[in-house]
Amino acid sequence: MYPVEVLTLFPDSVQGYLGASILGKAREKGLLGVTVTHIRDYAEGKHRVTDDAPYGGGAGMVMKPEPLVAAIEAARSRAPAGAKVLLMSPRGPTFTQARARELVREPGLILVCGRYEGVDERVMPFLDGEVSLGDFILTGGEVAALAVVDAVARLLPGVLGNESSSVSESFEENLLEHPHYTRPPSFRGAEVPAVLQCGDHARIARWRRWHALRLTQQRRPDLFARLELGKADMKLLQKKEEEL
Known part of the structure; x- marks a missing residue:
């Protein structure tokens, strides 16, 4: 089983997709294991605050380092040794099919979903890297994390059923796919x-x-x-x- 843990402030926003279609079947078959963890569970105090105003002023809020690092460290303790911790961030290199093929060879993944204006920079030493879907801004990293899970899961043996399917798709050879047709004629x-x-x-x-x-x-x-x-x-x- 390929293990993935998603750290997010909005677990409900990812659970539905992970249970549907190919990903849901991969989890049922024991080929893919995905745990969704609420970052707020690692925040301290009565109100479990996970964000605060940025030093130096400016719009928006910044994710605090204490709960996020605590969540990352807890996830690392549960994951196989060597699992990669990646922050979903517009600052990261663009995610590609080639990157998906690299990640499927890792022992596992811990995907951190950013929110608000960003993440306190002091969290960066606790990561193995950052990942971006492209040159645009999302409300949060949940959509990006799901994209990474989906792309990686499709490369796991047995997930698609027809193993030849994944090697003939767009970007596998730096080629777009040919047109497809089905019935009626x-x-x-x-x-x-x-x-x-x-x-x-x-x-x-x-x-x-x-x-x-x-x-x-x-x-x-x-x-x-x-x-x-x-x-x-x-x-x-x-x-x-x-x-x-």
Whole structure:
């Protein structure tokens, strides 16, 4: 079982998603273990305060170091040795499929959900790193933590059922995925491409590869620039769709 602990001030906001669909089934099968911990449980005093005004003034509140560090230390004591503690933060490097593949090889994860204006900087020495979903701001780190859990869980053996599925998806080769179709064969005048119904698997594979390359070239030139194209791909890109 791959262990994950999510530290948050709003546990109800993550519990529902973790119990649904593929993640819920992975937990039922014992492939993924996710514990959701309320940071406020580690705050002291009658009111269990977890945030305070920032030194130096300014808008918003800052998460206090005492309860957050206490929660992190408690989570480390429960986790396997070497589990990574990551703060969901816009300051961190952008989360990618490659990073998900790195994290699935770790002994486990402890994901810390930031809130308000941020986290007291003195918490940073107790972390192993920070993670961002991209160049935008969220209300809190819960959505980012769920994204990390979801992306990592899908890479665990047995979670998807069809293991070949996860290696043919977008970003696994720095490629976007080819278009997908299912029944009915005709929908409001739009037809499923004949090649996908021809039964020629080599031709279908060629069609899918051509579309993946073209889509990446058009929509994500940054990814396309990192591709190491072989002679077969170069030759394929010179063709028109009707020539496939």
